[in-house]
Amino acid sequence: MVAVSIKLSKRKISVIALCIALVGLIAFSVFGGFYGNSSAVNVGYDENNIIDYIKSFGWEIDETSGEGNDVLIPSEFNDVYKQYNALQLSQGFDLTKYRGLTVTRYTYNVTNYPDYPKNVKINLLVYEGRVIGGDICSISLDGFIVAFK
Numbered sequence: 001m002v003a004v005s006i007k008l009s010k011r012k013i014s015v016i017a018l019c020i021a022l023v024g025l026i027a028f029s030v031f032g033g034f035y036g037n038s039s040a041v042n043v044g045y046d047e048n049n050i051i052d053y054i055k056s057f058g059w060e061i062d063e064t065s066g067e068g069n070d071v072l073i074p075s076e077f078n079d080v081y082k083q084y085n086a087l088q089l090s091q092g093f094d095l096t097k098y099r100g101l102t103v104t105r106y107t108y109n110v111t112n113y114p115d116y117p118k119n120v121k122i123n124l125l126v127y128e129g130r131v132i133g134g135d136i137c138s139i140s141l142d143g144f145i146v147a148f149k
Contacts, residue, residue, distance in 0.1 A: 044129040050106055053131060054122055057148055058112075061122065065109040071125070075100040084135075084145075091149040093133040095125075103127040110136060122148055 043049040047066060054061055073095055074081060085095045106124045113120040116138055124134040137145040 042130050043124075043126065050124060050126070051108075054108065054124070054148075059110050059122055059136070059148070060112040061108040061110055063108070065107075067107045069105050069107070070102050071105045072102050073098045073100065087135060087145065087147055088133040091133075091147040093131075095133055098127055098132060101127065103132065113138075116140070119143075124148075 043053050051061065051063055051066075077085060077096070077099070081095075088095050104126045106126060107121050109118075110120040110122050111117075113136065119140045120136060120138050122134065122136050125132050134148050135145050136148045137143060
């Protein structure tokens, strides 16, 4: 058995602790915290910010059609949620970080989707004021679901 003894002064211990704290702070900042997401945009809880965010992608919406509903992201993803998360990953989001959490889904009617003058909606998933995912979908019989970006 080998024993190693290291003598550290209070100053050296303080420097090591400061370095560890600094590395932790940098990692927390880079990865966006516990539920970080590099694509998550802070829109807060202000409908005007949400509308501006949607319009930043070129989508025109009926601003009076807005609805907000709580949605539970399941703890375990079935095949449908796995496919939906693949769509989210394609636009830089990842819902696996939000499993088991309740988020708010904001929905608006899209008025300028090519070849679909009606029955197209945009959905934004928001957690703690940050957009964490979403989609554009048609609610017609021959409907579709695509990324909003």
